[in-house]
Structures are given as C-alpha cells and as structure tokens.
Amino acid sequence: MRLLLIAPKWPEGSLWGQIYFRFPYLALTTLAALTSDDWDISIIDENVDSLDFSDLPDLAAISIMTPLAKRGYEIADAYREKGVPVVLGGIHPTMMKDESKTHADAVAMGEAEEVWPQVLSDFRRSDLKSFYKAPDFCRLEQLPMPKRDLLNRHAYFFVNTIQTTRGCPFDCEFCSVTSLYGRTYRVRPVEDVINEMGQMERGSVFFVDDNIVGKPSYAKELFRALIPLNVKWFSQASLSIVKDRELLDLAQRSGCRGLFIGFESLSQESLNAMGKSLTRVDDYKEAIKMIHDYGIGIQGSFIFGTDQDDQSIFPDVLRFIEKTHLEAVLFSVLTPFPGTRTREALLRENRIIDTDWEKYDMNHVVFRPKKMTPRQLQDGFNWAYKRLYGYRSIVKRLFPFRRSGLFYSIQNYGFRQAWKKTLGIL
Template identity: 50%
Template sequence: MKLMLICPTWEDVHRRKMRARAFRFPPVNLTLLAAMTPEEWEVSIVDENVDDIDFEADVDLVGITTMTATAPRAYAIADRFRARGVRVVMGGMHVSAMPQEALQHADAVVVGEAEGCWHRVLEDFKRGEMKGIYRSEKFPDLAGLPIPRRDLLRKKANLTTDTIQTARGCPFGCSFCAVSYFFGREYRMRPVKEVIAEIEAMGSKFVGFLDDNIAGDRRYAKELFQALASEGIMWAGQASTTIAKDKELLKLAQKSGCKGLFVGFESISEDSLGEVGKRFNRVEEYREVIKRFHDHGIVVEGAFIFGFDHDDLGVFERTLEFAKKSGLDLAQFGILTPLPGTPLRARLEREGRIISNDWTMYNIGHAVFRPKNMTPEQLEEGTQWAWLQFYSSPSILARLFRLAGRTPSFLLPLLLINAGYHRMVYDAYGRKGWDRWDRRSASG
C-alpha cells in the first residue's frame, strides 16, 4: 500500500516570498508519522513549498497536515484526490480547532497529536472502516518515539533538515497562541538519551531545535545542555526571556553549543503583555536579557507583534527604535492574529471585531480584525514599514558594525542572514510599502 504525506504551501504570494529557502524548515511532523507507519506501507512526503504534487500518483491514502493559513490550499488538495476516489485524512492545528470544517474535505480528521492514534487510522483504513474523527485518549508519551524519516526529504531544499523536537506543551496559555490548546498546558519531555541518539544519527554539526521553548523546564534543559556539551555541535532554538535570569542555565547553553535564540518579546508595552497573558515578559528587563545572551556568545532574534488594544500609530516607530538600539541581531514583526481555538479569537468574536474568515489571510501578515486605535490598513502598512526599516541597508550595516566589535566570528553568517531578510522583505513589500506608510503617518 502507498501513503503520500503532504504539507501544503501558502496561497498568499507575499508570505511565500517571506518564506525563502534560506529560512525554511521541513515538516518534521510528517517525517515522524512516516517513521511510525508500518513497513508494509510505501511512504512518500511532499512538501509543496519545495516540490509539486503529483495528483495522478498511484497512492492508496493521502495524509495532509495544515495550519490555518494553508487550510484552503489543503482543502483544495484533498478535494482533488478525493475526486479520484483516493481516501484522505487530515490533521494539524487548524483541523484540531475546526474538525467539522475539515471533514467537508476529508474522509477522516485527527484532532490533536496524531502519534496516539495513527496506527488506529491505518488499521481502520485497511479494513475499510475509517471513522470521521480520531483523537488520542491522552497526550502522547514522547518516550520511545522512532527517529523521523529524514531520508524522505529533499535536503538542499531547506535551510537544514537536521531539526529536532525535545518537548511539547506550554503552561503559560498566552491568549493569542495555539500551542497550549494543541499540545496541552504541561511540558512533556523526551528522554535526553533519546534526543542525543537522534542527534548522533543525524551526523550533523548544526541542529535546529523546534521546541516552542527550549528551556521551558529548566531542570530538563540543564540535563539536555550538559549532554549536548560533549557532542561538539552548534545549535539554535527558541526560548522565552526567562532563560536569561538563570546564570547556570545560560552558561550551560553556551557550553552546549548554543549560537542563536529566537525570543518572543512580543511588545514593548507592559499593558499589551498583560492583555494577552504574557506578564512574565518584563519590558524593563529586555535590554539586560539581550546583553546576557550576547555575553554568552548567543545571537538574538527578537519577535514583535502589532495590533494589541493598547497599540496606537506610534507603536511602530517605538518598537523599531527599541529593536535597533537594544542590540538585537535580527528581528521579526507580525500582526496579532486570532487563530481558531485561541482565547483571543473567542474574545474578538464576542466583541464583533473579526472582519475576515479568509484563512489564507491568517498568516501574521494581514489584519483580519478591527484594531482599537488604528485602521486595519494602517496596521498592515505599519508592520510592513517596520520590516523595511529594520532590514534597510543602513540598518543592516549598523548592526554588522556593532557585531564586528562584539563577536567577529559571527559577522559572515549574520551578514548572509540579514541579506536574506533584506531580499525577502523587499521582494514581498517593496518600496511602495515604505512610501505608503510614510504618507499615511505624515497625514495623521
């Protein structure tokens, strides 16, 4: 029997341009499902971001994963296969939040993490008795998971295929984030020895950790970092600002080979952070957090969100000024997005502020709700302006000059990354986005 696992692409041309090869990671969830599929199945993976789908392929079952922004494309793919009589099962965060919607385009849907019910899906398919909805009885235990089938990926199509996940879940429950409803409010960790075994199987000198917070459980993180220190690798991942408060943890991260962290600062307004339940971020500590990372040889990419109820038109310039002067090496700017299943969406629906249910727009690049202190158009244009300003040539040169005095060995990699962002941003938004915002802000 033949199984095709598909990750759909973005339909929004601007977001496609913002996901250039240099910053793209493969669908690790599909490689894990492939590894969990019995040997009697012939499995293929199609990441539509890098490969075309063969809709005439000889397959028995198609599995599609999707986030909200790619859901319409996922549905279109499913419809084409089903028109041929091929059975389709769908899963992912969007499907878990909107299972009845997804069932209009699939024979079966998986709500939540698929590891706990994947074998049931395949067995029911073989018997011709597929159910409409599958759920795991509990959040899956992460111990004993097989090594993902990275051999099914086209390596040179991504930044790296050597990515790994060590834990799932998040106790914080920020109102805009879908992680806690999908993965749960408690951390579940893989045994460190299994993580190390997978890294050694990769044979790579650089590894990307896909955890939403690599140091969410500090005791586990310290054990992991101690084990990584003897592997001689370099790695990057994502962490909250709280990691910088633990000096021992920071030292271990440095010794383990940590070279870069993506940090969700979200806002430079305490009111906005409180609005979405991220009070553990302390704005007055941001500069010290960045300095501590730098003192340990760690590059920092900061993420910011615009569109909170406390944001006015001045938020773009204030945030940009902070991003430039705080010493951040890289930055990303996104629009607050009320994803299905989140408390944020429930609140904005109650307030009658959702203005679009076109899922392709739910990609942090579009305003799909009515902000309180600006128009949706101003929110979009201000966000584009922040991208364009931060990755303008003068801004990049200033950052690189500062870096040369701090960590000269990072100069070439960060030059290439900044140049990649510059190209992506100007391809997506162009000079028109800059001019539009300047005219609008000047007119008040």
C-alpha cells in the same frame, strides 16, 4: 499500499514560502516513522515539489496549518474526486474539525503518535472513522526516529530539525500551543535526543521546541549532554532564561548561538493583556545584554495590533531593536488563530474582518484594531519591516559583528530578500 504525506504550499507571495524560511516538516517525517514498513511512503512538500494528480496513492494524508488550509482543502478535494481517501491532521483540523471534515474522509486531532496507527489500521479494514481524537498527550519516551531520508534534501538549506520538549508552561492569549498541548510541558529523555542527533547530518541543529528552557533542570541536563558533541544550535526560549546564570552558561558552552525570543511588546499593559504578566518590559534591556554577553545572538519577535497599540508603536519598537542590537527580528500582525483566546475575544466583539485563511499568516491584518485603522496597522507593519531590513538598520544592529556575525549577516540578507520579493517594500 501507497501512502502519500503532503504539506501544502504557502499562498503565493507569502514570506514563509521563501527559501530563507523553509524548513522540512517534522510532522510528515514523524508520520512516516509511525507507519509500518509494509507501506510504500512518499512525502511531498509542495513548497519544493509538485504534486502529480495522475499518480494516485491508496491513501493521502495532509498536514495543515491555518494559512495553508485553503490549499490543503483544494488538494484534499482533488484527491477525493479521484477516489483517493484523504485524512487531514495538524493544528488547523484539530481546532476546526467540522470545517475540515467537509474536505476529508477522516480528521485526526491532536498528536499523531496517539492516533495515526489507529487511522491506518481502520483504513486497512475499510472502516475509517470520521474523527480521531488523541485520548491523551503522548509520552515522549522512545519516539520513533523521523524518516528524514524521505525528504527532498537539496530543496532545503537546513534539515537538522529536532524536538526535545512539547508544550510551554505559559499560556499567552494569542498562542495556540497551550490549546494544542494543554498546560503540559513534556520532555524527551536526553539519551533519546542524543541518539537521534547521532543519526542526523553533521552541522548546526535547530531545536524546534516552543520553549527549550521551560523546565530548567531538564534543559541543564540536555545542555550538559550536548557539550561533548561540539555542535552549534539554535532554538526558541522564553526570557526567563536570564534568571538562571548556570542555565545561560550551559547554553553557551553547549553551542547555543542564537535564541528566538518572543518580546511581543514594549507595553507592560499589552503584555499583561496577552497573559504575559510575568515578563517585565523594564527588564528587557538588561536581559538582552546578559544574553549577548554570553555570546548568544537573539532573534526577537514583536506583535503589532494589540488593543493598546497606536501608530507610535512602530518607530518605538524599531528604536528599541536598534539600540539593543537585536540580531534579527520577526514582526507579526496580531492574528486570531483558531483555538486562541484572542480569536474568541475578537469574535465576541465582532472585530474579525477577513475570514480568508490564507491571510492568517501573521503578515496581514484580518481584524479591526482599537487605536488604528486596519490600513494604518498594515502600513505601519510594512514600514517597520522596510526599515528593519534596510542596510542601515542591519549594520547598526549587527555592528561590531561579535556574535556569529557571518550567520546573522546571511540571515538578515535572506530576510531582506524574502521581504523584497513578497511585499516589494524594500
């Protein structure tokens, strides 16, 4: 039996489809690991490989994030027309099960570990159900090793992605992590993580956790175990890391070279409205300095378009980023993803103006902001990116190149190229 696992390609002209942002999908290598050995499995990441619709598998499974839904549905429809049963899974089908079902034989909701073996067993008995819903959140002990050998290795700069925790102890209005994982924060045994790392390529590692320091005692145990491995690593973390000097010190000693941190806004009112009231804007500068003093670079994230934002937000955020020397930054337009309270509120207020899922890539305005027009928000967002990845700002932010200067110089150059190509704004 042949199984084809598919990641649809990003919409034409999307930033996230550019090589500088390309990561292999752990979701697909994990599905492959959960599949028994008697299946012949292939993985196609459409961003790097082409689908061949003349070579039909027995079963196709497509993992879908919201901006990829349109393409995912096109692929599903094409296979079903040729008689190949299709299963859809991932965050978008989990949140939009009825919409997804119109393009699939079965929709798998929640974590793959809990539902995938059942899907395969029902398929073999020709008894595929319409919906599969994980009954609970899975335990993270002894997860199967993702089958990275099925990836087209040369298509990626970097394949060392690994997960140590799932979920996040916070619950921000705009984020679907908590809708997906509930208010659970689960951790993998450190020993399992170290074993998996032993089977990965040499070189830097990216922990794809939503918040690697969500449970400080676990993070410390993990970081201690990483010290002898002598690896460089990157991950996402909440700013709460600065509340614990020992944690920060262990992160640095274990090889942390960069953290992706969601600052989101410079307005305390916005943060409160987002459900991030524990984060204090007044503490940002000192917290950034503290992380930098440990030699750890920061890739910040800011969201534009909250109800408190007017046009002054764009130059204000840029000034702040340059003053605090953030090594890299991702801007997002506030996006009402399915499963978020932000979406519920905007739907209630009838402020969603675009329902094309391809535009839900955090770079397009799909709702009516309160203190700007949609055009002003889009123009301000583009302007901020243009300034941020102009050479003047890059040098200003990175100088004097103390923290992994080469890495961040390359990263900034990559981001600059990606923006130039996608929006043609540089």
